[in-house]
Amino acid sequence: MEKVDILSLDVKDLQDILKEHKINGFVARQIYDFLHNKLEFNFDNFNNIKKETRSLLKDLFYIPELKKVTSLISKDKQSEKYLFSLNDKLLLESVLLTHDNRKTLCVSSQIGCPLRCDFCATGTMKFEKNLTASEIIMQFYLIQKDLKKKNQKISNIVYMGMGEPFLNYDNVIKSVNILNNPNGQNISKRNFTISTSGLINEIKKLADDEKQVHLAISLHSAIQSVRDKLMPINKRYSLEKLAESLKYYQDKTNNRITFEYILIDDLNMDKDAVSALTKFIKQFNAHVNLIPYNKVFGKPYITPSKTRQHAFYNALKNNKINVTLRDTKGQDIAAACGQLKIKKEKEQDGKNN
Ligand code: SAH
Ligand code: SF4
Secondary structure (H helix, E strand, O other), rough: OOOEEEEHOHHHHHHHHOOOOOOHHHHHHHHHHHHOOOOOOHHHHHOOOHHHHHHHHHHHHHHHOEEEEEEEEOOOEEEEEEEEEEEEOEEEEEEEEEEEEEEEOOOOOEEEOOOOOOOHEEEEEEOEEEEOHHHHHHHHHHHHHHHHOOOOOOOOOEEEEOOOOHHEEEEEEHHHHHHHOOOOOOOEEEEEHEOOOOHHHHHHHHHHHOOOOEEEEEEOOOOOHHHHOOHHHHHHHHHHHHHHHHHHHHHOOOOOEEEEEEOOOOOOOOOHHHHHHHHOOOOOOOOEEEEOHHHOOOOOOOOOOHHHHHHHHHHHHOOOOOOEEEOOOOOOOOOOOHHHHHHHHHHHHHHHH
């Protein structure tokens, strides 16, 4: 019999399976608590569960094999990047950001990304797979397990790591629901943000399915021809269609939308860029997050000077746009997602050759 992924089950599913083996509902609840609340992933350590039951668990179930390979902390200690291996072969990344008292975890939803935006490190990799809901939540669980020792807790989750979450919609939403479960980590749905390159059908679907979950859009240009070059998906879902789906989202949810805008020198920062962006943003209740481009090896794009970054920021401010300029936190640890994986694979290649 094929083993079942135990983390993907809710209490009721677990009770149903265990009932067939004459194990009562209370024990199933204890098992759920070990996994999703105590974050214990070794069945042998379920210490108040009978030995025979633990042995049965091993026969029936498995836990996704996610292991920490390395982690790097930035000089300012505000961001920490984790590299995980999945089943001892595939690599994926998560980033923990600390801001005042808030800890935000950035999780990956895929290994590689088939959308291949031209500026993105993840887009240069081979697309390997969609992560299962359990593989997504394990990123949270392993990091939270470490934090628990210091009495700290992750408060917010953003799907801004490797991959396009809306190409893996069902598993992403399932992971939100597991992390939201009051018998587990109990993270409020309001504290989740899903970042997308602009898959319009899933944007509408999110508005119908999960009204509390926040949405971030990787915009990077409000000019069709410029965005076409940066993000191939823009040819399929034009800015006009994107705007239409965002209006639907905002009508249904009333949530403020975040727009991510990478600043790239001589590409998306001139006067036309400012006016197009202003016009686009004014259609919504929105916030714009400017992110100085993080250099990716082999790409022609250039990070603008601080002066230029501030000029762009001020131009938007003057146009009464709600805007923040992100500092290039964690550049010393290659914080833009995908970059640590690439570095590690290069090191391994170096060793093998
Ligand atoms: N696929 C989703 C989520 C993952 S990308 C999306 O595109 O929204 C997460 C964010 O990192 C996006 O805003 C993306 O545009 C940004 N990003 C990718 N490469 C970057 C780089 N080199 N420098 C700065 N930001 C980058
Ligand atoms: Fe994929 Fe997002 Fe990177 Fe584009 S920016 S290649 S959608 S991960």
